[in-house]
Structures are given as structure tokens and as C-alpha cells.
Amino acid sequence: xxxxxxxxxxxxxxxxxxxxxxxxxxxxxxxxxxxxxxxxxxxxxxxxxxxxxxxxxxxxxxxxxxxxxxxxxxxxxxxxxxxxxxxxxxxxxxxxxxxxxxxxxxxxxxxxxxxxxxxxxxxxxxxxxxxxxxxxxxxxxxxxxxxxxxxxxxxxxxxxxxxxxxxxxxxxxxxxxxxxxxxxxxxx
Ligand SMILES: [Zn+2]
Numbered sequence: 001x002x003x004x005x006x007x008x009x010x011x012x013x014x015x016x017x018x019x020x021x022x023x024x025x026x027x028x029x030x031x032x033x034x035x036x037x038x039x040x041x042x043x044x045x046x047x048x049x050x051x052x053x054x055x056x057x058x059x060x061x062x063x064x065x066x067x068x069x070x071x072x073x074x075x076x077x078x079x080x081x082x083x084x085x086x087x088x089x090x091x092x093x094x095x096x097x098x099x100x101x102x103x104x105x106x107x108x109x110x111x112x113x114x115x116x117x118x119x120x121x122x123x124x125x126x127x128x129x130x131x132x133x134x135x136x137x138x139x140x141x142x143x144x145x146x147x148x149x150x151x152x153x154x155x156x157x158x159x160x161x162x163x164x165x166x167x168x169x170x171x172x173x174x175x176x177x178x179x180x181x182x183x184x185x186x187x188x
Pocket of ligand 1: 045046047050051052153154155156157158
């Protein structure tokens, strides 16, 4: 698995595709398919002694893009960054098929969102949520999807703007390093 994660990291580092082209690139999307159900990773403030969780990042089920959300579904025994998600099984009870869709973006939670079904939950949350996750200026220039997200720490007011490509890179560098949280300041 590590080798394949490294392939994605290398692709993202070396590609000359622009942000809009990257999302639909067939080769990259094929490489990402194995990781789409990865349990969402916490994204944390990089400021020393702050480390506030600013949201959770999931690899989207379609396209080469990261979807951020304010919370993630709690799953007992689940460890961030581990793929595939284990099927739920309760000891002492008959094994049963889990009906809810789990894994990847399906594990993001938007508990206070009044979902209008105009866009995806991540996007509507960025527009109408608590202001920690927002879309940066001209977020979708050249694409139908947001390409630039802004994260504002509610504790220390630090702001972080990431392109989708940077978010993909941070996500996979974190998987490669076998870490369970994304903190850009600590990732090389
Ligand atoms: Zn902070």
C-alpha cells in the first residue's frame, strides 16, 4: 500500500496539470480509487500550541478532490487514515449487513447544516456554516468544483488557504507518513 500512496504523492508533485484539469484526470482518478473510503483525517491548525481541529478531510467518491467537513461519523475502533474501512460487527450479536453507507465522504457529518440540496454538503457548509471552513475568493474559476478553500482557526484566528491540489498532496503525504492527522507545518 505504501508504494501506491507514494505513487500518488509523486504524481501530484510532478504533474503539470492545472487545478481544473487535475480533478478530471483519468490516470490520477484511477490511482485514487483504492483510497476513496479512507476514514476522514482531522485537519489541524499549524500554529504551535494551538492544534485546534479545523475540520475533517475526505477524499471524494468522484473526481480528484478533497471534501472538508466540520465533523466525522464516530466509528468505534476506526483509525484515521486506515483503508479499507472495517465492516461494523458487534461481538455477541448476529452479524448483519450495515445499511448506512460508510467510508470516505459518507463519514463526514454536517450536524448544523440546513441542507438545501443546491450543492454538495461540503460546499453548502462552506457557504452557510460556522465560518471555519469557507471557499476562498473565486473558488471555482475554470472548474465546476471548488478549487480553493479557506480554513480559519476559531481559537487563534490563523488563516490557511489551500488549493485542491495542495489538499490532495497533504492528504496523501499524511497517509504515506502513517499519521492520523493533517498538520501542514509538520509534513514534509
Ligand atoms: Zn489555531
